Amino acid sequence: MPFDGGFLHKIAQELEPMIGARVDKIGQPNRDCIVLHLHNRGPVRRLVILAGAAPRLHFSAIPIEYPATPPMFCLLLRKHLGGGRLTAVSQQGLDRVLTLHFEATNELGDRAKFRLICELMGRQGNLILVGENGKVIDALHRVDFAASESRPLLSGLEYCYPPRQEKLDLTMTSALDAADRLLSGPDLPLSKALLAVLEGASPLICRELSFRIAPGDPPISALSPVQRATISAVLGEWGAALAPGGGTPLLLGGEKSDFTFLPQTQYEGTAVNQTPYPTCSELLEEFYRLKTGSEGVKLAGEGLRKQVSSLHERLLRKRAVRLQELEKSAGRDQLRLYGDLLSANLYRLEKGMTALTCEDYTAEPPYPTITIPLDARLTPSRNVQKYYTEYRKAANAEAVLRRLIAECEEEITYIESVQEALRRATTEGDLLEIREELRQQGYLKTLTPKGQKPLQKRRGGTLPPLRYRSSDGYTILCGRNNLQNDQLTLKTAHGSDLWFHIQKQPGSHVILLTNGTPLEDLPDQTIEEAAMLAACNSSGRESSRVPIDYTLVKNIKKPNGARPGMVIYETYYTMLTTPDHAAAQNLLEK
Template sequence: MPLDAFCLAGAAQEIRRAVQGGRIDKIYQPTRDEVVLLIRGLEGNVRLLLSANPGHPRAHLTQLSRENPAEPPMFCRLLRKHLTGARILAVEQPPAERLLDFHLEALDELGDRAERRLVLEAMGRSANLILLDGEGRITDCLRRVDGDLSRQRQVLPGLFYRQPPAPDKLNPLTASPEELRAALENPLGKEPEKLLLERITGLSPLVARELVFQAGGGGVPLARALEELANTVKENRLTPYLLVREEKSVDFSFLPILQYGPETECRRMESFSQMLDGFYESREVAERVRQRGQDLVKSVTSARDRTRRKLANQEKELADAGDRERRRELGDILTSNLHVMEKGMKSVRAVDYYDPEGKEVDIPLDPLLTPQQNAAKYYKEYNKAKTAEQMLTVQLEKGRRELEYLNSVLENISLAEGERDLQEIRQELSDTGYLRRPAKARAREKRVAGKPMEFRSSAGLRISVGKNNSQNDQLTTKLAFKSDIWLHTQKIHGSHVILWTQGEAPDVQSLTEAAQLAAWFSQGREGKKVPVDYTPVKYVKKPAGARPGMVVYTTYQTAYVDPDGELAKRLRVK
């Protein structure tokens, strides 16, 4: 759900306590729409996330480490120039508005004290992060808005900043009880939640439905519920609640949500920042990887589809070559009947002595060829088909390996956790010829060597999981010892998993957990009983000339396990 004004107020309370009076130490911009401030607060160092992402704008303290680009964007450089070392004087939020205004004291180019403001407008598609000078002029912003985009309000460097126009609705924090009751009068019989959203500002659809649910409908009870909500916000009694359904977070709010009944757990969280961090973590990682990996997915999908079409054509050609023996037989029949054939004949009828019943057969002829040439033509077609079958068999096997490899790359892209993982996959595709780049560009580019995912079993054994084919090769053929255990899903694309045994026999629990990880990081993630093969590394070999990540193995055993994402979270070593 989008962050409403009251959840933002709860997060602002936490931000205010942690950063007011502190100084901005470092500034990063991990993505186009996000800025992270490292602040030396009065009670310790904290990270403050300011997101102007149109899909989920927000502000809160964060514990998550985000991958930063190699070169900081221009807006990040501007913020570093003006705000590094700045002291945070105040954090303000207009009543019932999704807007945070940071008042700062910094040093200008001459070393004199200068006022600065950093304004986050967390307002959906028009979300923005704006830097102002001491006079309220816009220095710059994440998203510039000119006259073509908005005639009512431009956001451009050099203009005086104006807050977004307030909606023509009643503010529950400043309105009197009488005004609230009058606003909720419903002579036309509208649905109460729609009436709330039309006439009261600051509410999300979820909160509007909950107020109606708790009030038992509209009218005076709904007005009282709205008054109680306003008092809760004014007295800073906001509490973060995460809505969990089937162990997946589906929504959040600042008050208990009871409308969904027992099927949805309303879980109280320690802080708004912790709640927002957890709620958006997996969503944002998946979205960032999806956006940055779109070019890879497109290239690999195109190559895979091209390989599939080629395989289909080759299989058809192989089927056509399957009747080559009949062509040789027809050549033999023509050779034995040359005496009844003449040049110019379009066909000849002769006894088929290859038929058990000795039936006659009509054999098509080329009227431009002599009888001997017609017979030779069938022998030539036989030899051509025989050679084609041999070549097509080799090509089909090669094509199937290519298809398997490309499918594994697509699976690896889905496992990527950041730009470094995607860059490693780009390198692999460039090395294998699927991505073409000029030789000079490849020479200048720094090669990236990522690290596999690391886990610890319940018994303390180390488990490594490759995130792409290059890491799979490194793990299996370079790093693992012959006595360590190699695991991989059977006939399903997935990661290579190494259970490091330290030369001893592994316990059953560690083997089971490693197998569950192999199933989770594979195409069988959604299955129930996924077959996972496991064997000592000494039985795993990489064929000469094989694509990255492709191996063969012998003397293995198979375990059937349920993939477990919660196990992966619990055992993961950060």
């Protein structure tokens, strides 16, 4: 369900005990998120306000890392609200607009009142700081007259709340009045009629209320007298859930991913499970952690992906240019031939000649004639020397070009392995480790802003490798990135453990911890599962019959100066396997 006005109403109730709290700190971890640290007779609580594509507001227990240089809107909030106190929380009916009222000290040292208005509706939420005079101080997302003639949000303009729809707020209206409005309205399917009448009710809530009144979502005109009589009682249940202490925060899982605070009878007997949570804030945090984990990481890593993709394209262009140069240098043998033939015919040469036609004695008889261009300004011997010099330059260039092309191809292989790690990244920690790897390799020299610690020195350190348990009870480890691949293969694993990797393509190093069991005594199913995991964590994860090489760890060598994740091996077996992501998920240790 979207973050509807009813759910915001429950969050506002959770905020009530924080009235009087002091604003200890204000942070802005990204362009769409503001975090207020509130202290009120207990531990400091973080109030997270997201005004992005999925706007919402809730308390968070997860530590949040802020950039070294705060954005301008964050500095503005610190200036006006820092050290102030939260004095009230108000909502516009059951609309998705919540106002946080503050009292703080202004620049003159006088007490001043401010409103931080959280507009959490639509595809793009917004935060607006309004002064005591009712005028906008600034907005997180400014709206000029070109974007909205009716509601521009710019500094100095009078603030007006978004217009509310003509719906009924059940915290202010009786269930009987709401039932009368419903029955006298258009003849729509019951859930749609409820959606048109009730303020703050999402489609999920309206479908549940419709189910409680008349399963099957019939139109209003098809309701029986008994069903019509139950409307006010069911609407009363919704009103009771909205009241303080009412409702139960529920996370819906299984066949449906959603959240609500109204128990869902419509899913009883289905594969949808309902997990209760102590508070709506905890419910929201878990729901969006599960829902937007991979999506959030995808967005967070978009800039890094573009950087790596640009680097990959640049390397491909560089290789193409060098291959063209190498092709040109392939004509050096012709230069040497010209030099040899000129030497043999030196007696025929005179200064001022522009060409010499002679027989090519290096060919099979009858000897063909060949015309050799000459520089008329040079003596005969200098013309001979010129061709030998050009030949030596071309030969040297070929050696250099072959070395540069080999280095370029090695770098392309490495960057493709980084791209593969980015495709498999599922957490911000994964992205941090990949950034750190690129920084160590010199690709991101400005990765760590001044004042921030490198990844290894930050609290919590690096992420552990993915850990699986085979059907026979063996532990299987999988590197998340190239740095972890090196750590696993070269330091964690023992020589008797088994190493798996997709053949000649980017992918994770997978280690089967054998605990000293000889290869011939290992269960076939465990070996097959390890190979399947190597396929799932590789560039071949969407293919079938993926070739996986495996060998003892003691057979793996890392050349001096090789990039992270790059190893060589000569003795190995190869197995064809098909990735099974559902099976891989079942083997993953929780």
